[in-house]
Amino acid sequence: PAQNLNKHWQVPVPSSQFPKFFSSDLKYDVLLNDFFARHYLASPGPGAYTGNQQTFWREWNALSTIWMDTSKNRALGRDYNADLKHFLLTIQLDPDGYVYTYPPTSEYRNKLGWPFPDYTHSQGRAKAWDWNSADVGQDGWKIEGGGTTTVGDGGAWHILLVEQDAYITAENLAIEAYQSPYLIIGIGCSHHIPMKLEWTTDKEPEWSEDNMVEFTVNNARPVDFYIPIYQYPGWQGTITQLRLTPVTVMPEDGIELHMDRVHCAYDTRHAVNNTSFILANWRYYLWTGDDDFLKKNIDRIRLAAHYLRSQLKGDKESMVVIPYWGHDGTSGMSPKIRTGYGLGSDYWDLLPMGHKSVYTNAYYVAALKAMADLEDAAMKLAAKPNPYGEDANSFRKQAQAVAKKAGEFFWDSEKGRFIGCEDTTGKRHDYGFVFANMEALYYGLGDANKAKSIYSWLDGERTIEGDTSTGKDIYKWRFAPRATTKRNTDWYCWLWANPSSIPWGGQVQDGGTAAYLSFYDIMNRIKYKSPDDAYARLKSILDWYSEVWDAGGYREYYMEPGKLQGAGSPGALGIDAEFVETTLVPLTFLYGFLGIEATPDGLMIEPKLPSALTQVGVRGLYYRGAEFAIAATNGKITVKCTRNPENRTFTIGGRRSAGTFERTVDATYAILRAD
Numbered sequence: 001p002a003q004n005l006n007k008h009w010q011v012p013v014p015s016s017q018f019p020k021f022f023s024s025d026l027k028y029d030v031l032l033n034d035f036f037a038r039h040y041l042a043s044p045g046p047g048a049y050t051g052n053q054q055t056f057w058r059e060w061n062a063l064s065t066i067w068m069d070t071s072k073n074r075a076l077g078r079d080y081n082a083d084l085k086h087f088l089l090t091i092q093l094d095p096d097g098y099v100y101t102y103p104p105t106s107e108y109r110n111k112l113g114w115p116f117p118d119y120t121h122s123q124g125r126a127k128a129w130d131w132n133s134a135d136v137g138q139d140g141w142k143i144e145g146g147g148t149t150t151v152g153d154g155g156a157w158h159i160l161l162v163e164q165d166a167y168i169t170a171e172n173l174a175i176e177a178y179q180s181p182y183l184i185i186g187i188g189c190s191h192h193i194p195m196k197l198e199w200t201t202d203k204e205p206e207w208s209e210d211n212m213v214e215f216t217v218n219n220a221r222p223v224d225f226y227i228p229i230y231q232y233p234g235w236q237g238t239i240t241q242l243r244l245t246p247v248t249v250m251p252e253d254g255i256e257l258h259m260d261r262v263h264c265a266y267d268t269r270h271a272v273n274n275t276s277f278i279l280a281n282w283r284y285y286l287w288t289g290d291d292d293f294l295k296k297n298i299d300r301i302r303l304a305a306h307y308l309r310s311q312l313k314g315d316k317e318s319m320v321v322i323p324y325w326g327h328d329g330t331s332g333m334s335p336k337i338r339t340g341y342g343l344g345s346d347y348w349d350l351l352p353m354g355h356k357s358v359y360t361n362a363y364y365v366a367a368l369k370a371m372a373d374l375e376d377a378a379m380k381l382a383a384k385p386n387p388y389g390e391d392a393n394s395f396r397k398q399a400q401a402v403a404k405k406a407g408e409f410f411w412d413s414e415k416g417r418f419i420g421c422e423d424t425t426g427k428r429h430d431y432g433f434v435f436a437n438m439e440a441l442y443y444g445l446g447d448a449n450k451a452k453s454i455y456s457w458l459d460g461e462r463t464i465e466g467d468t469s470t471g472k473d474i475y476k477w478r479f480a481p482r483a484t485t486k487r488n489t490d491w492y493c494w495l496w497a498n499p500s501s502i503p504w505g506g507q508v509q510d511g512g513t514a515a516y517l518s519f520y521d522i523m524n525r526i527k528y529k530s531p532d533d534a535y536a537r538l539k540s541i542l543d544w545y546s547e548v549w550d551a552g553g554y555r556e557y558y559m560e561p562g563k564l565q566g567a568g569s570p571g572a573l574g575i576d577a578e579f580v581e582t583t584l585v586p587l588t589f590l591y592g593f594l595g596i597e598a599t600p601d602g603l604m605i606e607p608k609l610p611s612a613l614t615q616v617g618v619r620g621l622y623y624r625g626a627e628f629a630i631a632a633t634n635g636k637i638t639v640k641c642t643r644n645p646e647n648r649t650f651t652i653g654g655r656r657s658a659g660t661f662e663r664t665v666d667a668t669y670a671i672l673r674a675d
Contacts, residue, residue, distance in 0.1 A: 017075075019068050019620030021589045022631075023613050031542040034549070036586040040064070044580050047080045048087035051580040053106050054114075055091060055099050055273040056347060058084065058280035059363075060516070064583045066287045066598075067590060069622040085290075088281055089297055094226070097307030099273040110184065112226045113268030114349060117495055123339050125176040126264035131157035141170045147254070155260065156188075156222055162254040167245035170262075175239040177201070179340050181230035181267040181325040185244075186260030189217040193255070194247040197227060202238040210234050214247060222260035230267065230325055267324040271312055272346045274304045275363035282370035286598035289624045289674060291381055298378045299387075305371045305395075306388045308364060315398065318405040319361050327354030329423025332494030342493040348435065348483075350496045350509055357421040358410040358445065359436050361402065366443040368399035373600050399444070407445045415464050416453035418445070431510075432467050432485030434458065434474070438520035441528070451528035457485075468504055469511060476505070477573060478544040479585075480517045483509060505572055508565055512572035519584035526592045526608050535610035538588060590618060594632060598623065602651075602673035605639070607632035624648060624674035638664040639672055649675040 018037050022029050044051040046064035051057065065080040073079065092100040092111070102111040110118065119126040129139045134152030143149060143159060145166025151157045159168060187195070198212045211234035215225055229235045242262070246255050281301050285294050312320040322345055326332075329352055332342025342352040346359050353359050375392035385391070410418045412430060418437045419430040437454050440446055446454070456462050458481060460471035469476070469485040476482065488510050489500040505511035518541055525534035551557040554576050558564050566577025575582055590596055593616050595606035603623050609616055609632065617631035619642075627643035639652050640662040649658045651673045653665035 017072050019618060021586070022615075022617045022619065023589075024615045025613060028539060028542050031545055031549075032586045032589055035542070035545055036583065039576075039580070039583040041076065042576070042580075044578060045078065045080075046580045046583045047078055048083045049103070049105070050078055050080075050083070052578055053103060053108075054101050054270075056101075056270060056276045057581065058087065059276040059283075060581045060584060062280040062283035063519075063587065063591075064581075066283050067596070067621055067623070069620070069627060081284075081288075084280065084284060085293060088277070088284060089293070091277070093300055093303055096311050097274070097303040097305075098269060098311075099277045099304050101268075101270065101273055109224075109263075110265060110268065111224070112182070112184075113266075114270060114344065115268070116349075117266050117268070117343070117493065119180070119264045119266075121339075121495055122176075122179045122264070122266075125174075125339060126179040126266075127173065127175055128261065128263040129170070130261045130263075131155075131259050132261075140172075141168050143168050154258075157257075157259040159257040159259065160254050161246065161257065162250070164250045165245065166250070166255075167243050168257070168259075169241060169243040171241050173240050173242065175264060176340075177236045177239055178325060179266070180239070180264035181228070181235075182265040183227040183229050184261065184263040184265050185215075185225045185227060186222045186262070187217055187225065187244075188220050188222040188258035188260075189246070190220060190256035191246075191248065191251065192216070192218040196243075196245045196247050197229075198243045198245070199235070199239050200241040201234070201236065202240055204234065205240065207241075207243070208234070220258070222258050224260075226265075266340065266343065267326055268343065269324055270345055271308070271320060271322055271360050272363050274308050275360070275367040277301070277304050278367040278370050278374075279363070282374055283598070285374065285377065286600065287623060294374070294377060295381055295383060298374065298383050301371070301374060302386050302388065302390070305367065306390060308367065309390065309398065310388075314364065314402070318398075318401045319356065319409065320364050321356055322354045322360065324354070327352070329353070329355035329357075329421045329429065330425065330427075331491045333492050333497050333499075334490030337494050337497060339494050342491075344493055348509055350492050351420070352423075352429075352491060352493060353421045355421060355424050356409070358406070358418050358433075358440055359420070361406040361410070362436075362440040362443040362445045365399055365403050365406070365445060368395050368402065369444065371395040372399065376600060403444050407447070407450070410440070410445070411450065415457075416462075417457055417464070418450075418454075429491055430486070431488045431491065432464070432469070433483075434481050434485060435483050435514070435517055435520075438517055438524060441524045442520045448528060451524060455525070455529060477513050479541050479575070480513045480515050481521060482511050483513045483517065484511055487511065506562065507570060507572060508574045512565075512574070514574035514579060514581075516574075516579070516581035516584050519588055522585075522588040523592050526588075531593065531608040531610040532612070534588070534592065534608075535612060541585065589616070590621075594618060594630065596621070596630065599671075602671040605630060605632070605637055605670045605672065607637065607668065609634060623672065624650075626650070626674075628672075635668060636664055636666055637668075637670045638662065639670070651675055 046061050070080040100111050102108050108115050119128045132155040146163035147161045149159050194214050194216050309315045314320045326340050326343040327345050332338045345353045372392040372395040412419050418440050419428045420433045422428045463470045467485045468487040474481050487504050522534045548557045562571050565571030565574050597604050615633050619629040621628045625646050629640045631638045641660045652663050
């Protein structure tokens with residue numbers, strides 16, 4: 001089945017293979033189950049490789065699929081949890097611990113960071129060379145010191161260097177260093193040797209050992225090397241020449257170089273990659289109990305966490321600070337176009353949430369808590385101690401410190417909500433970021449008092465001066481609140497150069513919305529308001545969904561051009577196409593009203609029934625290798641093991657059981673433990 005943007009509603013929903021939610025309200029059960037299955041089965045769906053491949057989505061992928069046996073869906077061409085495991089074990093980390101954005105198999109050329117901006121957006125201030133065709137020739141590069149060359153054969157420039165100290169070079173350049181904090185060099189070599197990259201500038205026109213970096217090429221076919229050239233003090237001003245030289249004694253048969261490309265690249269890294277990587281590993285391990293997985297990956301997870309605590313100053317500042325070039329939190333298009341500024345740092349990729357960002361720090365708090373659990377588990381498995389001295393206790397202490405400092409730092413007491421970020425000039429940016437407030441509450445930056453203030457704003461009990469949207473209009477889109485409540489025409493990446501030409505509410509990040517926000521909205525309402533309040537919100541979403549169903553799908557319901565974003569087209573609403581995280585919305589039933597979550601102590605079941613329901617439940621929940629049906633009424637929890645192929649023993653309510661079994665406990669809270 002595939003998600004056709006025009007006939008999306010024709011995706012078949014299987015009845016036997018799929019988990020089911022149930023309650024005392026059949027009408028909403030039908031809508032809820034259809035909503036989840038339709039988005040799960042869509043293409044793209046919530047998978048590490050078949051959906052959005054960016055690392056940041058792994059937290060959402062884990063939430064979406066880890067609670068079910070996705071191996072039963074192999075016939076549909078996807079085993080999402082197996083894909084998630086593979087991704088987490090293989091995604092590349094750089095030597096400092098930054099987690100790459102894309103897996104090696106991705107079609108995106110820049111695996112390190114976000115796909116945009118790239119050198120084509122530099123207004124001529126950066127450059128790139130691709131030798132994939134004979135038509136381009138050497139494209140301004142030349143060989144010094146003897147050799148032969150062919151271009152385009154196999155999509156590369158093939159060079160044979162035969163003289164000692166031979167090199168290839170590009171001259172008469174005018175590259176603005178700030179527009180190219182990275183150089184991506186796609187190169188292969190017939191010998192395992194170091195390569196020396198050198199450059200000259202308008203201020204330093206002579207070759208110098210100070211303006212040089214070495215890297216080792218140990219591959220015959222071209223492989224991309226991401227050179228963090230910004231780290232070198234001499235990379236500034238205007239770059240006038242580049243030179244690549246093998247650092248070795250020239251062998252008798254010479255040295256073959258195979259050049260695929262040299263690209264100037266912006267620093268499009270997202271620090272939230274690391275937080276999502278940690279959270280996805282944590283969720284995967286707690287749900288599966290896969291000890292071998294944790295043993296294999298714990299040192300990579302530790303490196304990713306250490307990057308946040310050290311390179312991004314998490315320990316020093318008690319919050320992460322994003323230092324990447326172009327991510328200083330300032331606008332790239334106001335009061336004039338500032339090429340190279342205003343880069344996005346997270347999911348909301350047109351907004352300059354750099355330097356000190358509430359969004360990144362909210363996920364950082366959650367990642368620190370997750371690391372404490374993972375360190376405890378690793379010690380029980382007799383893993384080696386954390387090489388950075390960051391044990392479970394230090395992670396818990398740091399999580400408390402960041403939650404306290406960041407929770408206060410980003411809070412605007414006058415407006416009673418979280419700001420988005422503070423830039424390097426000290427300016428604080430607030431456009432009524434509903435998404436940031438919701439995710440900050442969920443991941444641990446807020447408390448009951450802050451939640452009360454936030455929801456008095458969102459529910460229209462109070463009006464904030466200067467906001468464009470107030471009162472009932474905040475929920476104009478019905479399936480989710482607006483992503484922002486204040487018109488923004490001047491705080492974006494420089495690529496988004498004319499936002500005022502689009503009316504308020506015409507873009508997802510400016511008064512539009514993305515459906516996934518309702519997951520955080522409902523979960524927060526359950527925790528901070530009441531199950532009744534949250535269920536009313538869920539029902540209103542499902543009523544809207546019923547209308548969409550009757551209309552024949554999202555694209556039929558929203559016929560107005562530009563209304564739906566997706567598949568390369570901008571728009572106001574993010575629901576289908578690449579918005580695979582929409583799958584989260586119906587899972588508020590699982591994680592919220594049923595109160596199910598995997599913890600280090602076992603599977604927590606803490607139902608939060610609204611008064612309108614006498615029962616809530618799920619069939620087909622998969623935990624530690626067994627399948628369960630779980631139902632809750634007021635004061636009773638029933639757990640039925642329906643499939644237990646490994647004959648594992650489980651304990652609930654003080655009773656141990658193996659095989660298939662059914663147990664009911666008179667309680668409002670229970671823990672199911674795998675023994």
